[in-house]
Amino acid sequence: DTAVSQTPKYLVTQMGNDKSIKCEQNLGHDTMYWYKQDSKKFLKIMFSYNNKELIINETVPNRFSPKSPDKAHLNLHINSLELGDSAVYFCASSRNGDTEAFFGQGTRLTVV
């Protein structure tokens, strides 16, 4: 059984569109994250939620809006997609903010 699962795995869309990526974890963890990995493999934190509450919000355009309907789910909605948004987006979860994070398989987003 997949511990942290993301959908979709691949997403190709046109500039200007709005899209969502979903993430679910079945580990019973309290903390969830969204990371962005660019073409040079550089991994950067975007958001972190603890028990549905936003605790980390790095410098990310406000076109990106996370939403946590419950502590097992953290979705990422992106408005008005731009070419520079093309990247792999990883969801992760940890028992709490002080323990190891487990990553999902990633969503490869391509904006054309």
Add this chain to the structure above:
Amino acid sequence: QKEVEQDPGPLSVPEGAIVSLNCTYSNSAFQYFMWYRQYSRKGPELLMYTYSSGNKEDGRFTAQVDKSSKYISLFIRDSQPSDSATYLCAMKRTTDSWGKLQFGAGTQVVVTP
């Protein structure tokens, strides 16, 4: 200049050789040092982490931290083709949550049979 520097490679070694990976960093406040392995089209997975200076060994993997030089290393002994992956270093301060990790860019390793 990025806080964590890592040579992207690729690093190609024959099976059975020792793989040597390293990262340098600029923030002397970093106290936790991690190594992640990322297979192609997969998410990163934690290999090992160390606190402060010193060595840590886990099977074929050895992590070293030299805080005086702001330099960390990962050695893989008796490398196998299944070790072919990208290895990312990451680090954080004691007061940072796990979400505040600073990652290196990753080094691609290819172990040839």
